[in-house]
Amino acid sequence: MPLDLNSILPQLLMPAIAWAELQARQVELEGQSLDATGLVLAAKVGVRRPDLIRTKLVDELPLPDQPILQEATIQTGLLSAPAWLA
16 A cells, blocks of 8 residues: 655655665765866866765665665655566
């Protein structure tokens, strides 16, 4: 049965923020700095500190650990659900 996302949004907010912050920390630690071309492009589009940008190429984003957040993620298509349903 689909989740009523409007009613559970307050429950999802803090776990979603925690999940996003964890992903950001992992990219910060494991990601690559921009190359010279990327630094120039970032500066052109107004990034104030392009030297702080890190990127990480992944095949897919990990599904959140919390079951209710997993279900909401799949239901909304936020991440590519078919990868978990296969």
